[in-house]
Amino acid sequence: MSVVLFTLGGTIAMAGAGPTGVVTRLTGAELAAAVPGLADLPLQVRDVQAVPSADLTYRRILDLVAEAGAAVADGATGVVVTQGTDTLEETAFLADLVWPHPAPLVFTGAMRNPTLAGPDGPANLLAAVRVAAAPAARDLGVLVAVNDEIHAARYVRKTHSTSTATFASPNAGPLGHVIEGEVRLLTRPARHAPLAVDPDRLANTRVALHTVTVDDDVALLDALAHGRQGLVVAGFGVGHVPPAFAPALGALADRMPVVLTSRTGAGSVLRHTYGAVGSETDLQRRGLINGGLLDPYKAKVLLRLLLAGGADRAGVAAAFARHG
Incomplete structure (x- = not known):
């Protein structure tokens, strides 16, 4: 061999x-x-x-x-x-x-x-x-x-x-x-079932990524999401964004899957610790999908493959629950 x-x-x-x-x-x-x-x-x-x-x-x-x-x-x-x-x-x-x-x-x-x-x-x-x-x-x-x-x-x-x-x-x-x-x-993590991807559909499926920064411009979101089928947001810390971003991201989540990740590069987005406007709890209530432990770059890869495979919002959420 x-x-x-x-x-x-x-x-x-x-x-x-x-x-x-x-x-x-x-x-x-x-x-x-x-x-x-x-x-x-x-x-x-x-x-x-x-x-x-x-x-x-x-x-x-x-x-x-x-x-x-x-x-x-x-x-x-x-x-x-x-x-x-x-x-x-x-x-x-x-x-x-x-x-x-x-x-x-x-x-x-x-x-x-x-x-x-x-x-x-x-x-x-x-x-x-x-x-x-x-x-x-x-x-x-x-x-x-x-x-x-x-x-x-x-x-x-x-x-x-x-x-x-x-x-x-x-x-x-x-x-x-x-x-x-x-x-x-030293360790053997369990494998996930492979995803089915249509390469031709993949070419027409695009996902945007926005990294949130201090005093960020919320107007960038609509321009970034235009012509895309999904969006990944790299938020502060455990998954937070400026308060002004929350309603804008909620509106986008009504149109397409929006995945919330952390820009830190390690650790998980939380689910139910903070409750202020723009917190992880608030954003999930507005329809954002929790990216878990996936960093923004991997979340973007996974989201694009899922959408190219025909996954709906529920399917995307389920996949991120498995992989994240």
């Missing part, structure tokens, strides 16, 4: 300097050849599309998931995806929401490109391949392997712009570690 590697570019594949900085140049075979110990593991390499992670789309990731699924159907033990880290927390979560297989699908990348001292890409790739090949990693959905840590895609976040320890799971911690080449799992 072998692991299949799909490469999408990003810092892990950069080498050499162009006129404006380092550029993506390394193929998957070149990446693999540069990793000590990787030659001992059966690996099939498939270069997909070398693009910055900011240029990835839902459709590209869904197509990749389908290709990865085909590789598993053909006998692959697991699949590894390399990409830029900027959007990895979103793309991995998107893949996790639709990945139906017991085989591991493992995302990884790098913070230091190969032109720098101490690039982390080779170690991350080796760890990811080991995780994808490990029987212990089966039935965990999509994983992120970085810095010898194993994270669930549903929990992981990029928390620092340059640190090699940027990926963390603030609400849960890592699921395990790679220690002396051995995959050690």
Whole structure:
């Protein structure tokens, strides 16, 4: 049994300097050849599309998931995806929401490109391949392997712009570690049933995200929501907004699903602690859907997939109760 590697570019594949900085140049075979110990593991390499992670789309990731699924159907033990880290927390979560297989699908990348001292890409790739090949990693959905840590895609976040320890799971911690080449799992969260998505309908489904700030302009909401089918609000703390926002968000919730999250990046939106205008209790009374532990970026991914799958408001609320 072998692991299949799909490469999408990003810092892990950069080498050499162009006129404006380092550029993506390394193929998957070149990446693999540069990793000590990787030659001992059966690996099939498939270069997909070398693009910055900011240029990835839902459709590209869904197509990749389908290709990865085909590789598993053909006998692959697991699949590894390399990409830029900027959007990895979103793309991995998107893949996790639709990945139906017991085989591991493992995302990884790098913070230091190969032109720098101490690039982390080779170690991350080796760890990811080991995780994808490990029987212990089966039935965990999509994983992120970085810095010898194993994270669930549903929990992981990029928390620092340059640190090699940027990926963390603030609400849960890592699921395990790679220690002396051995995959050690510490916990096994239950998986959710995969979502069904119509890619053609997805293209016409758009969700907006607004992060609330001090002395914010409530007039921005209508403009932001125009032409969208849903809205995610990243509120203060446990899910609060300025009082002037409450009726405006309530009016939007009458037209479309509006999901309430926290802009803090960790912790849950509360449900029934505070009662002032603009509090979590007030906003839920006005029809907003509680995002629970999901951060705003993951909530946006989930909401768009749900709407593209035809979910009504009750279906959206039920899904957020499960995933959040």
